[in-house]
Amino acid sequence: MKNVLIIGSTGQIGTELTLELRRIYNGNIVAGYIPGAEPKGELLESGPSIVVDITQDKQIAEAVHKYKVDTIYNLAALLSATAETKPQLAWKIGMDGLFNVLEVAREFGCAVFTPSSIGVFGNNTPKDRTPQDTIRSPRTMYGVTKVSGELLSDYYFIRFGVDTRSVRFPGLISHIAPPGGGTTDYAVDIYHSAAKGERFVCPIAAGTFMDMMYMPDALSAAIGLMEADPARLIHRNAFNVTAMSFDPEMIYANIRKYVPELVMDYAVDPLRQAIADSWPNSLDDSCAREEWGWNPAYDLDAMTRDMLTQLRKRG
Ligand code: AKB
Numbered sequence: 001m002k003n004v005l006i007i008g009s010t011g012q013i014g015t016e017l018t019l020e021l022r023r024i025y026n027g028n029i030v031a032g033y034i035p036g037a038e039p040k041g042e043l044l045e046s047g048p049s050i051v052v053d054i055t056q057d058k059q060i061a062e063a064v065h066k067y068k069v070d071t072i073y074n075l076a077a078l079l080s081a082t083a084e085t086k087p088q089l090a091w092k093i094g095m096d097g098l099f100n101v102l103e104v105a106r107e108f109g110c111a112v113f114t115p116s117s118i119g120v121f122g123n124n125t126p127k128d129r130t131p132q133d134t135i136r137s138p139r140t141m142y143g144v145t146k147v148s149g150e151l152l153s154d155y156y157f158i159r160f161g162v163d164t165r166s167v168r169f170p171g172l173i174s175h176i177a178p179p180g181g182g183t184t185d186y187a188v189d190i191y192h193s194a195a196k197g198e199r200f201v202c203p204i205a206a207g208t209f210m211d212m213m214y215m216p217d218a219l220s221a222a223i224g225l226m227e228a229d230p231a232r233l234i235h236r237n238a239f240n241v242t243a244m245s246f247d248p249e250m251i252y253a254n255i256r257k258y259v260p261e262l263v264m265d266y267a268v269d270p271l272r273q274a275i276a277d278s279w280p281n282s283l284d285d286s287c288a289r290e291e292w293g294w295n296p297a298y299d300l301d302a303m304t305r306d307m308l309t310q311l312r313k314r315g
């Protein structure tokens with residue numbers, strides 16, 4: 001029996017993670033949301049929900065106390081491109097919010113999962129098969145908050161024994177909730193264009209490789225790490241994880257196997273391109289594989305087939 005609070009339960013990861021946790025555990029799986037982003041449909045009907053603004057420490061503490069929460073999934077964040085346009089808000093949510101979560105976790109003895117990102121890496125990080133332990137000096141506010149978040153989470157583990165764990169997610173691709181404001185969003189948008197029979201205008205230049213992952217694998221990473229035997233964990237905040245690496249031409253060619261009429265043009269967005277250029281081409285995720293058995297199920301082709309099937313079903 002687990003009692004879990006998901007902060008940011010109506011976002012890209014939270015929408016699916018909350019439902020998946022409700023399928024697995026029979027405790028309270030509580031959907032935390034901010035006013036204006038209320039849960040709807042199955043997410044609303046399948047379990048409890050409560051207003052939790054991550055910048056309000058009392059709201060987090062009240063939810064944890066009320067539902068006897070033992071694990072917090074902290075999914076509140078602005079993605080990379082949005083964070084560059086609102087850096088102050090990105091810090092407030094990413095860092096002040098994380099501090100609030102960690103303090104509540106310390107007080108109530110909760111484990112905490114906070115996603116990190118390939119955004120922790122910067123221009124001077126090795127680009128290919130980027131190692132687990134390497135230079136992390138990003139020049140984006142998103143990256144700065146993610147590196148600081150990794151350090152703060154490790155600090156709370158070492159200093160206070162709070163069971164903090166994290167993965168560095170690559171671009172996440174899903175047919176359910178949209179990402180909104182990320183650098184890797186093009187890899188979601190192209191599937192929507194393909195399924196609707198529309199021309200796709202790509203904001204990222206050909207030849208720009210980034211790591212990516214299909215949402216079912218992202219859920220299994222988040223849950224698998226939180227279920228892992230702590231005695232096996234040499235690292236905690238945060239593990240490199242990846243499932244595939246591609247550039248716009250590769251995903252376009254793969255989708256055209258199933259939608260030959262898809263047309264793609266480029267209109268490169270300088271902000272997103274600069275961020276993408278500073279991120280790795282591909283990650284080495286061998287530590288996650290060795291320490292807790294990370295093993296993704298979807299490659300590019302399997303993801304394409306499932307994305308197109310799901311989007312077509314919806315019409
Ligand atoms: C983004 O593009 O900002 C995110 C990420 C890779 O962290 N999808």
